[in-house]
Amino acid sequence: MRRFVIIGQTASASGDFSLDDLPSTSGRLDVLLRVLRAALLVSNGLRRDVQVYLVLRGGVADSQVLRVDGGTAKFLRPDERSLATLIQKTLRAAPRNASHFVEVRPGLALRAGDLPEVLEEAAGAPCFMLDEAGQDIREQAFAADDAWFFLGDQLGFDPVSVALLEARACQRLSIGPVSLHTDDVVTLVSNELDRRFSAPHGA
């Protein structure tokens, strides 16, 4: 299982945003929606072996973590408004303050928490943080397609998150010479893992 964890420093942890103006009303949840598409959707389908964790710290509510499981998710469409509608319904329907993941819609589960709770789930697994100062991902060995990748949002990582990831000994990886949007970074990580672990076309 491949996992992407995106830390949304401002992204709304409640469903209180306007579908007509996501960037201004959702704390840039739009950034995280584009990551969902990049991580989970391919031509004609879903990546069944990928999970995405969105850490939602924005708005008046306490932090929540939304987990989207490509193995069981349904009705994921690539356009931003469809994804925003789905996430809004999920956030509005979810119980508040759940101490473990509660599946609200097929493949979409929510819990109270933040990065420490996600790191608990990742205990013992290979762990990487995407960072411009890291080693080139093309030079990185991967024993299997089961690593956890942690990414910042449009603001990058906050210092507390960096400290937590460093304490966990996450290795820093970079994807190239140009600073890119988080969804592009996910696309590049996915491609590198596909090249190592996926069978070629028609095989």
Place this chain on the structure above:
Amino acid sequence: MRRFVIIGQTASASGDFSLDDLPSTSGRLDVLLRVLRAALLVSNGLRRDVQVYLVLRGGVADSQVLRVDGGTAKFLRPDERSLATLIQKTLRAAPRNASHFVEVRPGLALRAGDLPEVLEEAAGAPCFMLDEAGQDIREQAFAADDAWFFLGDQLGFDPVSVALLEARACQRLSIGPVSLHTDDVVTLVSNELDRRFSAPHGA
């Protein structure tokens, strides 16, 4: 100059679509909007040395070609609705049947035409088509960062376009073992060229 040309077999050539339901009302213009973001937007800015050509064949109007120039474009934001609003205004304001590119907004120009007109502009330049059966882009030599890359939309290439690109001796390139959305393909091509031609972080 790096150029991406996306052939939108169904994407609306007029501004007659609903911002609230792009996939159903715009002939999947949403696919092409995501390509615009992937090709032109990076962290904190625009790629100034990139142009994107969207071939718009959908709707009742004749085909049009929209050119977006990263060197002069303004007000490009990454979220899909903002991009859709900008393109809709551009399509509505443009003169119909222009026989050459007319700049309608900063960096956004429109003309009547289709793939043959774009290929005329590309005369003499290196030309590639993205195709699963192509050579791995990582194995491809690039003399300079001035090639033209032609991509299909969610339907792939139509046979007439393939014939035109083959007549032009465009080389086929592939990006990896998994079939991806067109915007992800653009991200991967961009990264490969960045690795060849861009200075590293901080250099």
